[in-house]
Amino acid sequence: MDKKFSITYSEEKRCFTLQMERSTYIIGVAGEYLGHIYFGRKVPDDAGRSMLFEDDFSFMKGVPGDKCTFMDSFPFEYASEGIGDFRPGSLSVRNAEGFLGCELKYADHRIYDGKKKIPGLPATFGTNEDAKSLEIDLVDDTLGLVVTLSYSIFRGLDVVTRSVTVKNNGSENLRLEKVLSACLELPWENREIVTLSGSWGRERFIDRRPIGHGRVEIGSKRGISSHQEHPFLAVVAENATETSGEVIGFSFVYSGNFVAQAERTQHDMLRVGMGVSDYNFLWELQPGESFYAPEALISYSYEGFGAMSRTFHDTFRKHLIRSPYLHKKRPILINNWEATYFDFNLDRLLEIARTAKSAGIEMLVMDDGWFGHRSSDNCSLGDWIVNEEKLPGGLSALANAVNEIGMDLGIWFEPEMVSPDSDLYRAHPDWAVKIPGREPALCRTQLVLDITRKEVRDYVFNSISRVLKSANIRYVKWDMNRPLTDVGSMASAGGEIMHRYMLGVYELQERLITEFPDLLLENCSSGGARFDPGMLYYSPQIWCSDDTDAIERLTIQEGTALIYPLSAIGAHVSICPNHTVGRTTDLYTRSVVALAGTFGYEMDITKMSDEELSEIRDQVEMYHRYSDLVREGDLYRIKGNSPLYKNGNDRASVAWMTVAKDKSEALLSYVQVCAVANRRAEVIYLQGLDEDSEYVLDDGRVFSGAELMHIGFVTDKIWGDAKAKLYHLTRCR
Ligand code: GLA
Numbered sequence: 001m002d003k004k005f006s007i008t009y010s011e012e013k014r015c016f017t018l019q020m021e022r023s024t025y026i027i028g029v030a031g032e033y034l035g036h037i038y039f040g041r042k043v044p045d046d047a048g049r050s051m052l053f054e055d056d057f058s059f060m061k062g063v064p065g066d067k068c069t070f071m072d073s074f075p076f077e078y079a080s081e082g083i084g085d086f087r088p089g090s091l092s093v094r095n096a097e098g099f100l101g102c103e104l105k106y107a108d109h110r111i112y113d114g115k116k117k118i119p120g121l122p123a124t125f126g127t128n129e130d131a132k133s134l135e136i137d138l139v140d141d142t143l144g145l146v147v148t149l150s151y152s153i154f155r156g157l158d159v160v161t162r163s164v165t166v167k168n169n170g171s172e173n174l175r176l177e178k179v180l181s182a183c184l185e186l187p188w189e190n191r192e193i194v195t196l197s198g199s200w201g202r203e204r205f206i207d208r209r210p211i212g213h214g215r216v217e218i219g220s221k222r223g224i225s226s227h228q229e230h231p232f233l234a235v236v237a238e239n240a241t242e243t244s245g246e247v248i249g250f251s252f253v254y255s256g257n258f259v260a261q262a263e264r265t266q267h268d269m270l271r272v273g274m275g276v277s278d279y280n281f282l283w284e285l286q287p288g289e290s291f292y293a294p295e296a297l298i299s300y301s302y303e304g305f306g307a308m309s310r311t312f313h314d315t316f317r318k319h320l321i322r323s324p325y326l327h328k329k330r331p332i333l334i335n336n337w338e339a340t341y342f343d344f345n346l347d348r349l350l351e352i353a354r355t356a357k358s359a360g361i362e363m364l365v366m367d368d369g370w371f372g373h374r375s376s377d378n379c380s381l382g383d384w385i386v387n388e389e390k391l392p393g394g395l396s397a398l399a400n401a402v403n404e405i406g407m408d409l410g411i412w413f414e415p416e417m418v419s420p421d422s423d424l425y426r427a428h429p430d431w432a433v434k435i436p437g438r439e440p441a442l443c444r445t446q447l448v449l450d451i452t453r454k455e456v457r458d459y460v461f462n463s464i465s466r467v468l469k470s471a472n473i474r475y476v477k478w479d480m481n482r483p484l485t486d487v488g489s490m491a492s493a494g495g496e497i498m499h500r501y502m503l504g505v506y507e508l509q510e511r512l513i514t515e516f517p518d519l520l521l522e523n524c525s526s527g528g529a530r531f532d533p534g535m536l537y538y539s540p541q542i543w544c545s546d547d548t549d550a551i552e553r554l555t556i557q558e559g560t561a562l563i564y565p566l567s568a569i570g571a572h573v574s575i576c577p578n579h580t581v582g583r584t585t586d587l588y589t590r591s592v593v594a595l596a597g598t599f600g601y602e603m604d605i606t607k608m609s610d611e612e613l614s615e616i617r618d619q620v621e622m623y624h625r626y627s628d629l630v631r632e633g634d635l636y637r638i639k640g641n642s643p644l645y646k647n648g649n650d651r652a653s654v655a656w657m658t659v660a661k662d663k664s665e666a667l668l669s670y671v672q673v674c675a676v677a678n679r680r681a682e683v684i685y686l687q688g689l690d691e692d693s694e695y696v697l698d699d700g701r702v703f704s705g706a707e708l709m710h711i712g713f714v715t716d717k718i719w720g721d722a723k724a725k726l727y728h729l730t731r732c733r
Pocket of ligand 1: 337367368377412479481524525526527528543546
């Protein structure tokens with residue numbers, strides 16, 4: 001038996017063991033209940049049954065009496081509410097009379113190679129060779145409910161996936177008020193919590209804090225995974241660093257309302273839960289019906305945050321992102337948003353395209369403003385008809401002209417929206433999400449389309465499809481620029497709309513990539529409000545933030561890359577002074593920061609001087625030289641910019657590396673954020689190299705991997721703020 005990749009069940013011990021590369025996950029059956037035993041460093045199969053504390057519970061010994069104490073203390077693998085467990089529950093079910101109560105007992109299990117899909121939802125995938133799965137059925141005979149907990153593991157990765165199916169096998173309607181996807185019971189042990197928080201233009205700032213008594217909870221009620229909180233949470237040892245200490249990371253493969261919580265309970269355990277938020281959620285489950293809860297991933301590292309990041313990066317690259325672009329060099333694009341905003345026409349776009357082409361840029365992306373009579377953000381969403389005043393001859397004329405210049409064309413859509421000032425809204429006012437009788441709140445002068453309705457989804461899909469078929473368009477930026485409010489529908493039950501809305505988004509994106517398999521899709525939501533694993537299932541890259549300032553991006557991209565591979569992070573070189581913060585940064589620094597992402601441009605390139613254009617040509621070459629390494633390599637944070645690092649981080653500089661999987665090559669990016677007087681050149685400690693190999697820098701200096709990692713690397717002295725330097729290392733011996 002491969003002790004690095006196996007799932008077993010011991011009849012004798014009544015234990016399930018999931019063995020991964022360097023970690024083990026163990027579940028035990030105690031009496032009729034399923035309990036969590038362990039998730040941590042590698043241990044033998046079936047170890048640790050004492051963690052179920054069976055001897056503490058007279059109830060477990062068959063003595064009648066104190067079931068309540070048992071219910072509130074047992075480390076349930078999946079916790080149901082209403083029958084004596086007062087800790088955060090995973091499942092709340094009401095029967096037909098409205099009474100809350102559900103008691104889950106072990107019934108059956110299956111272990112198999114490979115991994116099943118979750119109907120209608122994004123999820124990780126694997127083959128019979130690289131994935132193994134376990135399904136455990138829990139039943140409540142009173143309700144006629146079957147709850148199936150699904151687990152999968154992947155060869156070589158320390159990550160467990162979890163999802164849940166709730167099936168009504170009874171004869172009465174049931175009401176689901178909460179169905180989380182993962183629940184994990186851990187010893188508290190002074191652990192801390194790490195989350196990603198922010199706002200528009202400040203997405204995914206890393207936050208680290210101690211866990212006291214009571215509950216810490218983050219989530220989104222906005223119908224999108226949101227700028228404000230992120231469907232990620234890590235429970236970490238108080239001494240965890242980038243390279244050492246225990247880090248358990250939770251990531252949710254979903255793009256809508258979510259909750260992630262950890263509660264330190266009375267017996268100093270930590271119950272962690274993650275799933276679809278119970279806010280505005282009420283699912284009517286009729287006899288014979290099933291509800292599928294999305295997938296949560298739980299990673300384990302005892303080598304700090306760096307190893308957690310690389311586990312998620314590899315999981316997403318190998319088992320989540322399906323796009324044919326995943327392993328391809330992405331075209332260098334130039335987007336006209338910051339260049340023109342709504343004020344453009346054919347000539348203006350072609351002028352940008354010609355100059356961009358002369359600098360080696362490969363694709364022009366036409367952003368918002370090409371349809372209806374949209375010249376500001378207050379109209380025309382939903383009317384996906386080209387504005388021929390701006391673009392005479394329509395999209396085919398534009399595409400032909402751009403293709404003649406030698407570039408590809410991409411286009412912006414905001415498919416889920418409708419402007420009150422639009423032909424679509426005038427024809428179908430009931431197609432907007434709103435509560436009948438109540439005036440819905442406008443946001444960016446727009447409303448959300450009720451894509452829980454099939455006819456609305458069909459309209460949206462046909463509109464996009466018609467546009468894409470009308471011209472040679474190779475790329476779509478799918479935007480979503482407001483939260484859901486006034487959540488009502490003419491067709492869907494109130495408590496079901498939020499989740500049905502997400503199912504609608506996923507169905508639309510699936511149809512899009514099925515009908516246009518060669519399309520490069522980039523998701524976006526007012527910058528990075530829907531940067532989540534759910535979206536990665538459909539698009540290999542996501543626009544990270546509307547804040548394109550290179551120094552701000554250091555923090556935003558560091559938080560984003562805590563879980564997402566650099567190949568997924570939409571990053572562009574933009575104009576200075578920066579449109580969001582007014583900062584002026586070296587053009588070179590801007591390119592080094594954008595290189596830690598998909599790399600592109602977002603500026604009026606026609607206004608650049610000859611000198612700047614020649615620098616852009618050099619940057620294009622730089623991208624071609626390093627993009628394989630950045631896209632496919634392993635990320636190492638050498639010096640971070642966030643509170644992840646507790647001590648000794650002056651935040652005056654930031655450095656990161658991408659290292660080829662075979663360790664033959666590495667690229668070190670170093671940014672001096674803020675110059676400091678009378679300081680010696682900085683010593684940094686590289687990571688991820690082969691200790692026994694020698695590496696040559698492009699300037700000819702040779703160092704051993706061991707020297708660079710243990711003695712350290714002395715960076716060049718740099719004059720000035722916001723200055724960057726790249727160091728490229730190639731194995732020479
Ligand atoms: C959002 C996006 C921007 C841009 C505008 C267009 O804010 O994040 O990149 O596309 O919409 O309206």
